[in-house]
């Protein structure tokens with residue numbers, strides 16, 4: 001099979017993906033025989049009990065990790081064949097990450113955190129400043145630019161993380177339990193931002209425990225023990241299961 | 244290229260922020276480098292100072308001049324092999340001045356230490372130099388006022404004296420010494436000139452001297468004394484030829500057979516130079532070894548600190564990688580951080596060496612060459628890069644997933 005495989009509208013394609021972690025002598029299967037297609041512009045929630053492989057799947061989608069066997073195609077490219085630098089480039093330009101624990105640099109203020117992806121994109125300081133402040137304003141933190149993470153509330157921190165995830169205008173937004181560490185009112189604010197991003201045409205993949213969060217998505221994929229056990233469309237769509 | 248410069252610039256800024264947020268550790272990390280650079284630069288500062296003053300002093304001996312002596316300046320054999328040598332006397336001097344064709348000027352020289360008095364003033368420990376009028380040509384002396392010993396003074400063994408500035412100042416204060424009578428160990432001499440100020444050579448004042456005709460020196464202070472014959476080459480480039488000629492003349496006048504070894508020495512400035520170089524090269528190597536060891540220790544210290552820093556900042560590295568930092572960019576960040584620590588340490592070290600040089604300069608000549616200052620700071624930065632490679636590579640190799648999972 002070639003490296004490029006153009007298929008209209010398909011952003012993410014898993015073909016018999018397995019992911020096994022090696023802990024000393026023991027092999028821990030985290031994902032087993034996953035076949036999955038996500039189209040551009042979809043809003044997908046991934047659910048499942050703790051340890052079912054949700055984060056592992058997110059890390060694979062986000063090119064932070066590579067499959068053990070099988071193939072992962074992202075926008076027509078076979079990710080297993082990409083070099084480290086190409087993976088870094090994809091993470092930088094095409095993917096925006098939002099984590100449960102925010103993953104902000106504790107010693108850097110909001111502005112410095114948000115400009116990070118631009119540094120690695122080779123953008124000069126003047127434009128960086130402009131765009132970082134713009135991005136912070138867009139998430140309602142125009143007055144918190146010089147605050148360090150410790151001086152911000154949980155919701156504000158997650159909004160800094162979202163501003164950072166969006167700064168390079170990625171087309172794919174990945175969020176691993178983005179509201180897990182937030183109270184429900186603050187979580188709601190974050191979900192509203194996600195709704196807007198989805199309306200703007202971004203592809204959203206959100207890992208969550210909460211049915212209320214999953215309810216915002218058009219499609220819910222449920223994992224159990226490293227396997228997809230259901231793949232359903234909310235509202236108008238009928239239930240389908242991936243073969 | 245522009246992107247690379249930007250990258251380096253960004254990395255330097257990140258590194259600067261990291262260092263500022265951990266000042267005490269950065270300071271401790273850099274201590275070894277500070278000491279290493281300081282040692283090396285201070286050592287070189289002192290040696291450079293000594294070199295400069297030594298060369299200045301050596302110039303006074305004259306590079307185109309040979310000194311015929313009983314003993315070599317630097318013994319290259321044990322003392323007993325020189326023990327039975329006959330003195331150099333006027334006989335050798337006369338032979339050389341008669342037969343030597345490659346000499347421009349030849350003068351005998353002998354000295355003794357005596358008190359010199361004028362009226363109630365007495366200055367002890369004055370070098371009394373006995374020589375001839377040709378001394379003006381073979382040596383670096385000039386009368387400032389009055390005149391030097393003339394050929395007639397020398398041939399007639401007149402009791403005239405040319406005094407150094409120290410002698411003039413101590414005995415005569417403001418008065419004019421010319422024409423006055425001084426006592427050298429009780430013998431009366433008439434002052435005919437005062438020498439230009441000469442300073443010191445190898446720690447001895449050259450101005451506390453008095454020059455009289457060699458005949459007068461022998462007349463009053465003993466005939467059986469060592470004489471040095473100073474021979475100035477007609478052509479300074481033909482010093483070796485002059486040496487051969489002198490050897491021939493001396494062997495003949497001493498009636499040495501073909502199997503006999505030379506029983507005299509022909510000394511020259513170069514000998515002192517080579518001894519000096521030998522001496523300082525020892526000090527040099529000691530300095531470089533000490534400095535090298537402290538830089539090595541300092542470098543290992545930097546490596547340790549950087550390894551701790553990488554471990555502590557695992558999560559930061561994970562975040563940076565998740566956001567698109569390439570391996571090379573992470574590598575660069577930590578290399579620059581470690582180079583920066585060492586650059587700062589090197590600069591502090593140079594600063595301390597500069598201050599130390601200023602203090603030492605009160606006793607010993609010390610000059611800090613600017614090129615050495617720059618080179619050692621740069622070298623410190625190189626040490627930082629070298630010892631930063633391992634920690635930086637460790638940081639660059641971190642798996643982003645593993646790094647992110649670490650809290």
Ligand SMILES: Nc1ncnc2c1ncn2[C@@H]1O[C@H](COP(=O)(O)OP(=O)(O)O)[C@@H](O)[C@H]1O
Nearest residue numbers: 021023028030049050051052053054055056057
């Ligand atoms: N880096 C890792 N090393 C070893 N085992 C891992 C690693 N990451 C995840 N696992 C294991 O893989 C399985 C799936 O984990 P994960 O994807 O984090 O689950 P979830 O996010 O659904 O809670 C679990 O059994 C977990 O212990």
Ligand SMILES: [Mg+2]
Nearest residue numbers: 054055056176
């Ligand atoms: Mg998880």
